[in-house]
Amino acid sequence: MALTAMAAHHVYLVPGFFGFANLGRLRYFLHVHDALRRRGLRVHVVRTHPTASLPRRAARLAETIGDTLPRGGVAHLVGHSSGGLDARLLATPGVALPTAVDVERLAARLGAVITVATPHHGAPLAAALSSVRGQQVIGLLSLATSYVLRFGHLPLSALLQIGELFRGAAPAGGSGTLFDDLSSRLLADFSVGRRRAVQRLLGEVVSDQSLLPQLTPEAMQVFNAVVHDRPGARYGAVVTRSRPPGVRSTFAAGLDPGAQAMHGIYQAIYRLSATSRRGSEAPLTRAQRGALHEAYGRVPRSHANDGIVPTRSQVWGTVIAAVDADHLDVIGHFNDPSTRPPHYDWLTTGAGFSVAQFEAVWDRVVAFLEHG
Numbered sequence: 001m002a003l004t005a006m007a008a009h010h011v012y013l014v015p016g017f018f019g020f021a022n023l024g025r026l027r028y029f030l031h032v033h034d035a036l037r038r039r040g041l042r043v044h045v046v047r048t049h050p051t052a053s054l055p056r057r058a059a060r061l062a063e064t065i066g067d068t069l070p071r072g073g074v075a076h077l078v079g080h081s082s083g084g085l086d087a088r089l090l091a092t093p094g095v096a097l098p099t100a101v102d103v104e105r106l107a108a109r110l111g112a113v114i115t116v117a118t119p120h121h122g123a124p125l126a127a128a129l130s131s132v133r134g135q136q137v138i139g140l141l142s143l144a145t146s147y148v149l150r151f152g153h154l155p156l157s158a159l160l161q162i163g164e165l166f167r168g169a170a171p172a173g174g175s176g177t178l179f180d181d182l183s184s185r186l187l188a189d190f191s192v193g194r195r196r197a198v199q200r201l202l203g204e205v206v207s208d209q210s211l212l213p214q215l216t217p218e219a220m221q222v223f224n225a226v227v228h229d230r231p232g233a234r235y236g237a238v239v240t241r242s243r244p245p246g247v248r249s250t251f252a253a254g255l256d257p258g259a260q261a262m263h264g265i266y267q268a269i270y271r272l273s274a275t276s277r278r279g280s281e282a283p284l285t286r287a288q289r290g291a292l293h294e295a296y297g298r299v300p301r302s303h304a305n306d307g308i309v310p311t312r313s314q315v316w317g318t319v320i321a322a323v324d325a326d327h328l329d330v331i332g333h334f335n336d337p338s339t340r341p342p343h344y345d346w347l348t349t350g351a352g353f354s355v356a357q358f359e360a361v362w363d364r365v366v367a368f369l370e371h372g
Contacts, residue, residue, distance in 0.1 A: 008073045009111065009369070010042045014061055016081025016117075017051065017211060028145075029080075030341060031332025035362040041369075044068050048086065050142065053210035054223075057082075058089040059099035066101045069109065076112040076369055080331050081309065082211060084115030084237075085223070088316075091230040110230060112369055114320065116238040117306055117327050120224070121282045121313040122217030124275040130212050137162075138209065140182065145333075147186050148344050150194070158182055159261035163268070217276070217313075235317025236368050238361060240306040241296065242326040242349045245270050252350030262348035266307055266326075269347075273310065274303040281312045288315050295322035307347055321364045329353035330361055 013029045027033065029045050036043045046064045048057045065075050077087035089095060090103065091113050097103050119126075129138055140162055144154055154162075161182050187195050213219060229235055243249045245267035250260070281302050284292070292299045292315070300311040308327035323330065326349040334353040335345035343355070 008070070009076060010044060010069055010073055011036055011076045011078055011369075012061065012065060012087075013043060013045045014057075014077060014079035014083030014086050015046065015048055015050075016079070016083045017215070029331060031343065031358065032078075032362065034341075035332075035359065036366070039362075039366045041366070046083075048083070051138065051209045051211045054082070054085055054089055054214050055097050057086045057211070058095075059097040059101075061086050061090050062097060062099055062101045062103050062106055065106050069106070073109065074111045075106070075109055076114070077110065078114045078116065078365070079118060080116045081118060081327065082215060084113075084118030084120070084316075085215075087113045087115065088120075088227055088229075088235075091233055092227045093230055095227075107230060110233045112234045112236065113230075113317075114236045114238070114365060114368065115314070115316055116330055117240045117309055117314055118237065118316065119215055119220065119309045119313050120237075120316045121310070122220035123215050123273065123309045123313065124217065125269065125273045125308060126212050126215035127217075128272045128275075130216075138212075143183060143186055145328075147189070148333075150190065153344070154186075154262070156257055156261055158186060159265065163261060163264050220313075229317070234368070236320040236365075237314055237316045237318070238320055238330055238365065239292070239295075239311060239314045239322040240309075240325045240327060240330055241300055241304050241311040241322070242270070242306045242324070242329075242351050244274075244304075245349075249350035252352060259348045263350065266347055266349050270305065270307050270349075273305040273308055276302040276310050276313075282315070284312075284315060288319055291319035292322055295319075296324075307349055318368070320368050321361045323353075323357060323361060324351055325353045325357070326351050330358070332358060334358070 013032060015028050033043050033045060044064065046061050048060045061077070069075050077090070079085070079087040090097070091107050091110055095103060144162065147154055187199065214223070243252070245263070250263060284299070289299055302310065302312060304311040306325065306327040326347050328334070328345070328347050329351060332343055333345055333347070334343050336343040336355055339355060
């Protein structure tokens with residue numbers, strides 16, 4: 001079906017872990033939204049709860065669809081990271097969510113569920129961050145994303161201090177800690193109005209982190225046992241794999257001290273994400289295995305990941321695209337400040353993801369929708 005004939009078709013972009021829809025001019029899905037709009041699609045960005053439980057996040061998704069999908073319309077869900085799990089949960093036949101919306105009536109109008117770098121089989125990083133220090137790191141990563149989208153880069157001193165938290169060298173605890181000091185200094189650079197918006201986001205992140213334990217590999221085994229694909233809906237995945245940290249990735253990060261400091265943080269995150277046990281991977285269909293082999297020259301091993309989520313964990317349904325990119329590259333958070341609007345990167349991995357690759361990924365997503 002050509003997209004020119006899809007006037008009643010609406011795409012819902014679901015942010016991932018600690019993601020946001022908009023903070024003033026800061027937009028999590030800025031480049032994806034623009035890419036899909038240029039291709040003639042009607043696009044909505046879901047204002048979800050950043051780190052709340054999957055049922056609560058899925059309920060917000062249902063409410064957004066209920067408020068915006070016109071009579072006779074068809075909804076296509078595109079979820080990044082844990083946003084893909086929100087989409088799958090909403091689509092499950094007979095699911096009960098904490099909302100007054102008639103979820104089954106809405107879910108019956110789904111056309112496609114597309115997941116992007118989603119931890120369908122869990123993320124070891126979630127277990128590693130389930131601690132007081134981990135909660136601080138999550139808050140700082142959320143703040144760092146907001147800061148980079150606004151200013152283009154993090155101060156070198158902030159990067160070095162975040163690195164201390166990852167190495168466990170910094171104290172955790174009450175007021176006056178490195179976490180509190182660094183958060184205050186970064187927030188001070190925002191305008192008053194935007195600072196309040198970011199503080200509200202951080203407040204939500206700190207007050208409700210129910211999502212974290214639900215993303216562990218063990219918890220996702222339970223999730224997959226009770227969450228089922230909806231008959232009639234099409235399921236597809238965008239899969240990502242970033243370069244393992246080492247000499248090549250360090251050189252690829254460049255000579256800028258800030259990029260090197262961010263690359264040091266990436267090394268710590270990558271290693272935490274690479275702890276999947278060999279042999280614990282979910283089985284792949286012949287088509288999925290073939291798509292991964294075509295993209296990467298081999299089926300990725302258990303330790304391969306995008307800096308956040310294991311690559312094998314991201315496979316669900318049809319593999320729409322499998323690319324060498326980090327967890328945020330595929331939604332437009334890579335380094336190319338020459339574009340308008342510019343692309344800014346805070347997870348410096350040395351992947352070398354480009355505008356051309358970004359456009360190619362979203363061309364394939366649209367083609368998947370067109371042929372539904």
